[in-house]
Amino acid sequence: MxxxxxxxxxxxxxxxxxxxxxxxxxxxxxxxxxxxxxxxxxxxxxxxxxxxxxxxxxxxxxxxxxxxxxxxxxxxxxxxxxxxxxxxxxxxxxxxxxxxxxxxxxxxxxxxxxxxxxxxxxxxxxxxxxxxxxxxxxxxxxxxxxxxxxxxxxxxxxxxxxxxxxxxxxxxxxxxxxxxxxxxxxxxxxxxxxxxxxxxxxxxxxxxxxxxxxxxxxxxxxxxxxxxxxxxxxxxxxxxxxxxxxxxxxxxxxxxxxxxxxxxxxxxxxxxxxxxxxxxxxxxxxxxxxxxxxxxxxxxxxxxxxxxxxxxxxxxxxxxxxxxxxxxxxxDQKSHLPEKKDGVTLSGLDEMISIQNVSFSYEDDAKLVIDNLSIDIKKGQMIALVGESGGGKSSLIKLVQRLYDPTKGAIYWDGTDLRDLQISSLKRQIALVTQETVLFNDTVRYNISYGKPDATDEEIKTAAKIAFADEFIEELPGKYDAPVGERGSNLSGGQRQRLAIARAVLVNAPVIIMDEATSALDAESEKLVQKAFENLMENHTSIVIAHRLATIRKADNIVVLEKGKIVESGTHEELIVKDGKYKQLYELQFQSS
Missing domain, CATH: 1.20.1560.10 (ABC transporter type 1, transmembrane domain)
Incomplete structure (x- = not known):
């Protein structure tokens, strides 16, 4: 009844x-x-x-x-x-x-x-x-x-x-x-x-x-x-x-x-x-x-x-x-992150994102995937997260996007706790590019403009050019109106990746997050994608996860994670000199290649 x-x-x-x-x-x-x-x-x-x-x-x-x-x-x-x-x-x-x-x-x-x-x-x-x-x-x-x-x-x-x-x-x-x-x-x-x-x-x-x-x-x-x-x-x-x-x-x-x-x-x-x-x-x-x-x-x-x-x-x-x-x-099932009615509206990143004493575990799991972790990500820096699988890299960037809240500690955006921000305002400040590129079964134009539906044709083409996607798009039947297929099945892996980068370029968010973005590409595609990344990250704050350590040599700070903890951090040169975990991973990767 x-x-x-x-x-x-x-x-x-x-x-x-x-x-x-x-x-x-x-x-x-x-x-x-x-x-x-x-x-x-x-x-x-x-x-x-x-x-x-x-x-x-x-x-x-x-x-x-x-x-x-x-x-x-x-x-x-x-x-x-x-x-x-x-x-x-x-x-x-x-x-x-x-x-x-x-x-x-x-x-x-x-x-x-x-x-x-x-x-x-x-x-x-x-x-x-x-x-x-x-x-x-x-x-x-x-x-x-x-x-x-x-x-x-x-x-x-x-x-x-x-x-x-x-x-x-x-x-x-x-x-x-x-x-x-x-x-x-x-x-x-x-x-x-x-x-x-x-x-x-x-x-x-x-x-x-x-x-x-x-x-x-x-x-x-x-x-x-x-x-x-x-x-x-x-x-x-x-x-x-x-x-x-x-x-x-x-x-x-x-x-x-x-x-x-x-x-x-x-x-x-x-x-x-x-x-x-x-x-x-x-x-x-x-x-x-x-x-x-x-x-x-x-x-x-x-x-x-x-x-x-x-x-x-x-x-x-x-x-x-x-x-x-x-x-x-x-x-009847409601799983919303709490949001304050008078939450702060962001207009960009002025100083830094500060992760302070953060611990985190998923629901119904007592195991900490992030354990008392602290990092400062200053404006304009490129921060690289490396480490073996299960180290907490992906979980950490989910916390930065506020897909979850920390179990302990806090993440601050220019001194304001993420929990005090408007969630929609925070999302507008971050552009995401992932290894498993998500494309919708629509046109090239629709996918590039997904984060900015009112973008002009000129803006879309400029974004594609910056992402080195304009050349292959012009060769497609229909060009920007060409369908990409289910999950981008009509395109190669590198082409899908560059479309995702073009999408991030068009949004022009102050913070770029790249989750293992180049780990599934061949050498030629990775070279093009890497150039596109460099264009994307220029004058932006970037957080990068990459298994191919050669792609992050220019990072301002490389953070090595293991079991949710920072085991070492520094530039590429500093970590090589330290002769620690990073050097071990670096040498192991280049020996296998």
């Missing part, structure tokens, strides 16, 4: 449309009931023994002439056509309006969910797989949209039809209708039992589909590794295990869906047989005309169709509520 109430909050802004849709459903049910009731005067036309017209609903019998069969046929035909057109019009509006409500509702929900995801801190994304979140955004929301636009529409419409049919039958003969209502509780108990089983199976199916999405996306995105290790057979088996679970749940659901209507119909037929007996008694007692009884019987029979359709909707609605619960679970 709570899931339903929460879902209604997204429907409430569209209450006006919903009211019109409900009114359309009511009028459609009314027209359909009147159409069914027309069976009474229609039956009278074939019974010459009937001396007077049998009363029917809405006094429709009064519209039919008493004499002349031709005029009766004209009147009955006109009424039937008119009611059919009315039913069609109201059916159209109810279907269209509920579809519109479903689309608008899911538009609001998807946008809220996406905005919620974008607002989360880095720790949130470390807890949840990307496939898991995408599944909620696409699959779960689609299930909710279908529930609102189709399932809810069908449940409401069929419920109105059921009420009108039963009400009309009650009007024709309340004694017979009371007898017919005896089967109501029986059908209700059976429907409830079927629904409970369907809800459980729906959850199994939903969970299985999420796991299936994860498995398929993970395998297909890593197909190079799969093929390299000859793991196709193993991945097929893993995929098949998941599909078998889904198939089992859906088959069980299908069995229940196939089993429930015949059971309900059988009960209905037995009830009709009993009603037929009592109907004959009513006719012989003069309490109703035979045409009224058959009209009554037709209304009761038609009422079973809405019952059956409503019972079938339980499976889909159960899936929708299971999907809604998944969406609520994500929306």
């Amino acid at each position: 709570e899931d339903f109430k929460r879902l209604l909050r997204y429907v409430r802004p569209h209450l006006g449309l919903f009211v019109f849709a409900v009114i359309s459903m009511l009028l459609m049910a009314l027209a359909d009931t009147a159409l069914t009731a027309m069976a009474i005067p229609l039956f009278d036309q074939f019974d010459s023994s009937v001396a007077k017209k049998s009363p029917t609903l809405f006094y429709l019998h009064s519209l039919i002439p008493k004499d002349d069969w031709y005029n009766k046929w004209i009147a009955i035909s006109a009424i039937l056509i008119g009611l059919t057109i009315m039913k069609g019009i109201f059916s159209y509006f109810s279907t269209y309006l509920m579809s519109k409500i479903g689309q608008l509702t899911i538009l609001d929900l998807r946008n809220e969910l996406y905005s919620h995801l974008l607002a989360q801190s880095s720790s949130f994304f470390e807890k949840h797989r990307t496939n898991f979140l995408v599944s909620r955004l696409v699959v779960s929301c689609a299930a909710i949209e279908y529930a609102v636009s189709a399932n809810l529409r069908d449940v409401l419409r069929e419920s109105f039809m059921l009420v009108f049919f039963l009400g009309a039958a009650f009007y024709l003969n309340w004694r017979l209708m009371l007898g017919a209502l005896i089967i109501g509780p029986i059908v209700g108990v059976l429907t409830s039992k079927f629904s409970k089983s369907l809800r459980k199976l729906a959850q199994v199916s939903i969970d299985g589909n999420k796991e299936l999405t994860d498995t398929a996306q993970e395998t297909l995105s890593s197909q190079t590794i799969v093929k390299a290790y000859n793991a196709e057979s193993r991945e097929r088996k893993r995929f098949r295990r998941v599909t078998e679970v889904i198939a089992w749940a859906n088959l069980r659901s299908g069995k229940i869906v196939a089993f429930s209507p015949p059971i309900i119909e059988t009960i209905g037929i037995l009830a009709i047989i009993v009603l037929f007996y009592f109907g004959l008694r009513e006719i012989n007692a003069g309490n109703m005309e035979s045409s009224q009884f058959f009209g009554f019987l037709l209304l009761v029979l038609r009422s079973y169709d809405p019952m059956r359709k409503i019972s079938r909707q339980h499976n889909e609605i159960s899936k929708a509520f299971a999907a809604a619960k998944d969406v609520w679970d994500v929306l």
Whole structure:
């Protein structure tokens, strides 16, 4: 019930449309009931023994002439056509309006969910797989949209039809209708039992589909590794295990869906047989005309169709509520870095970034990845972080970007604690270039201008030229409008890297962070990228992580990290003379090359 109430909050802004849709459903049910009731005067036309017209609903019998069969046929035909057109019009509006409500509702929900995801801190994304979140955004929301636009529409419409049919039958003969209502509780108990089983199976199916999405996306995105290790057979088996679970749940659901209507119909037929007996008694007692009884019987029979359709909707609605619960679970998880309302706005770096006695560990992990570390990064300096994997280099630059807050100590920007700054203001001061270059499946122009969407063509071309990317861009079909492909698949590694550098150049942030930016390139590409880096870092403060130590010889300060601690620091020449960890790494690297 709570899931339903929460879902209604997204429907409430569209209450006006919903009211019109409900009114359309009511009028459609009314027209359909009147159409069914027309069976009474229609039956009278074939019974010459009937001396007077049998009363029917809405006094429709009064519209039919008493004499002349031709005029009766004209009147009955006109009424039937008119009611059919009315039913069609109201059916159209109810279907269209509920579809519109479903689309608008899911538009609001998807946008809220996406905005919620974008607002989360880095720790949130470390807890949840990307496939898991995408599944909620696409699959779960689609299930909710279908529930609102189709399932809810069908449940409401069929419920109105059921009420009108039963009400009309009650009007024709309340004694017979009371007898017919005896089967109501029986059908209700059976429907409830079927629904409970369907809800459980729906959850199994939903969970299985999420796991299936994860498995398929993970395998297909890593197909190079799969093929390299000859793991196709193993991945097929893993995929098949998941599909078998889904198939089992859906088959069980299908069995229940196939089993429930015949059971309900059988009960209905037995009830009709009993009603037929009592109907004959009513006719012989003069309490109703035979045409009224058959009209009554037709209304009761038609009422079973809405019952059956409503019972079938339980499976889909159960899936929708299971999907809604998944969406609520994500929306209820909040992982935001605290930000002061009156946070300081930065306008650049005037003096230095000061890291003072900083310690840091990730959530649910007692191990310190940064241990009581202090560094001063003065304006205009190039600081290089080196060391073996797991030394804390990447974690440290995440702290500088304030993707996380230190467990102990503080980082100061011109004397102001990062926690006292506006986060958006801090982000504008930093440009990031990583080894695994992130490009979006759009044009070259879009990717270069990603940090400055309003950049002019001239600014974009200047940035590309500084990054030594202009030459290869001009050779692309479409040039700056050429698509880069998924994750930049249409470009080489060096080209992707230079586009990322051009993006950083265009932003013109005072601080540049390069995380292992040249470690995955060949010699020629690295030479071009290194020149681009030099252009980028000119007149900027730079923090660089590089495994290729030759690229950081010109650094103002090289900081060697090991297990989250600084083991030594200085210029390249100073560290070589010290004959310590840096020299060991340097010699080891050049011996292997």
